[in-house]
Amino acid sequence: MKNRACISINARCNLTCNYCHFGKKVNTLNWREFEMSKEDIKLILSNVSTYIKDNNVKEFKIGLVGSGEPLLSFGAIQEAVLFAANDNQKIKLYTITNGTTLNKKQIKFFHKFKDIIDLNFSLDGPKDIHEVVRKNYNKTFKNIIEYxxxxxxxxxxxxxxxxxxxxxxxRVVNYFLENGFKNVNFSIVFGDYIEGVSITNEEYYNFLKYCKEKGLNMRQMVNTKKYDCTKYGNLCAVGRNNIYITKKGVFPCGRFQNLNKYLIGQFDSPLKEIELIMKKFLNPNPSKCYYEMLQENNKL
Ligand SMILES: C[S@@+](CC[C@H](N)C(=O)[O-])C[C@H]1O[C@@H](n2cnc3c(N)ncnc32)[C@H](O)[C@@H]1O
Ligand code: SF4
Structure with a gap:
């Protein structure tokens, strides 16, 4: 049964971080085709709501993230939050921001609806480390303080x-601890937009172990052995409980975006239909990333 989805709310950003596709200007020209309107969001959430009722789902978690900066589509986020607040309280939302465009009015909105939506910030460590791969540490940090x-x-x-x-x-872990960041969700870098940043899965898991010993609270510690994503150190949910919704169609996860062979529905398809097609792409070995397995075997 599905209980998670990620909605790629847009495909545009105000930054060009080095390790992101925006740094290399990949997939950035046709951003208008990926823009979700308020009406699109309402349609998707009402499909989710129907699915929740039909299947008696206790909680359905939706990430409003995707391949751009979500807060550039603040109106669509508001629409999602108001829909979830007026529905049956079973839809829980979160979003991840680079934190550079946020204003006080928006932070107030997130505070008012804090039981419906969780606002997470991207921060890769102290300023000098953060800015090797990302941009504008000072603005992000200032808005974290406002939050x-x-x-x-x-x-x-x-x-x-x-x-x-x-x-x-x-230095990275001490930075988070000393600045009072108790909840830090790590993810392994993927793609090859910038040279010299990749690490092995083993290095990543050793790093997570180190963080755990140091006392950081992480998504990977809370959800161990849960179907979610190997990039967070959990099991791969492809074909099981997660989907990735873009304006141009639904995919088993974000890494399959634009691979039409893996299209499992239209953005406004009922979830019941998507669920049937999604089963074709069940990952037989969820301890490994399905996308990477197919890539290694030249089957993408
Ligand atoms: C694509 S971004 C979108 C949200 C927002 N623009 C931001 O940067 O927080 C979602 C998350 O993916 C991370 N990310 C970007 N490029 C990545 C990469 N090559 N590998 C792994 N994560 C990456 C970002 O740091 C961010 O935490
Ligand atoms: S802020 Fe997010 S989406 Fe924008 S370039 Fe950086 S990682 Fe990519």
Whole structure:
């Protein structure tokens, strides 16, 4: 049964981080085709709501993230939040932001609906490390402080683990601990948009072990052995409980975006139909990333 989805709300960004496809200007020209309107979001959420009722789902988690900066589509986020708030309270949302365009009014909105949506920030460590792969540390940090002022605690952080993180692991982890970031969700860097940042799965898992010993709270510790994504150190959910919804169609996960062979529905298809097709792509070995397995065997 499905209980997770990621909606790629847009495909545009105000930054060009080095390790992201925006750094290399890949897939950035046709961004208009990926833009979700408020009406699109409402359609998707009402399909989710029908699925929840038909299948008696306790909680359905939706990430409003995808391949761009979600807060550039703040109107669509508001629509999703208001829909979820007025529905049966079973849809829980989260989004991840680079934190550079956020304003006080928007932070207030997230605070008002904090039981419906969780606002996470991307931060890869101290300024010098963050800015090797990302941009504009100062703006992000300033808005994290604004968040803390209103919420009374630091937000959850999304942090990408690269070769530099491993090399500087003590400094990175101490930075999070000393600055009071208790919840940090790490993910392994993927793609080859920038040279010299890739690490092995083994290096990544050793790093996670180190963080655990140091006392950081991570998505991977909470959800161990859960179907989610190997990039977070959990099991691969492809073909099981997760889907990736873009304006141009639904895919088994974000890495399959634009591979029409793996299209499992249209963005407004009922989830019941998507679920049937999705079973064709059941990962037989969920401890490994399905996309990477197919890639290694030249089957993509
Ligand atoms: C694609 S971004 C979209 C959200 C927003 N623009 C941001 O940067 O937070 C979602 C997450 O993916 C991470 N990310 C970007 N490029 C990545 C890569 N090559 N490998 C792994 N994660 C990456 C970002 O750091 C961010 O935490
Ligand atoms: S802010 Fe996010 S989407 Fe934008 S370039 Fe950086 S990682 Fe990519």
């Amino acid at each position: 803390e002022r209103l919420f009374g605690h630091k937000p959850t952080i999304n942090s990408v683990v690269t070769r530099l993180t491993i090399k500087e692991q003590e």
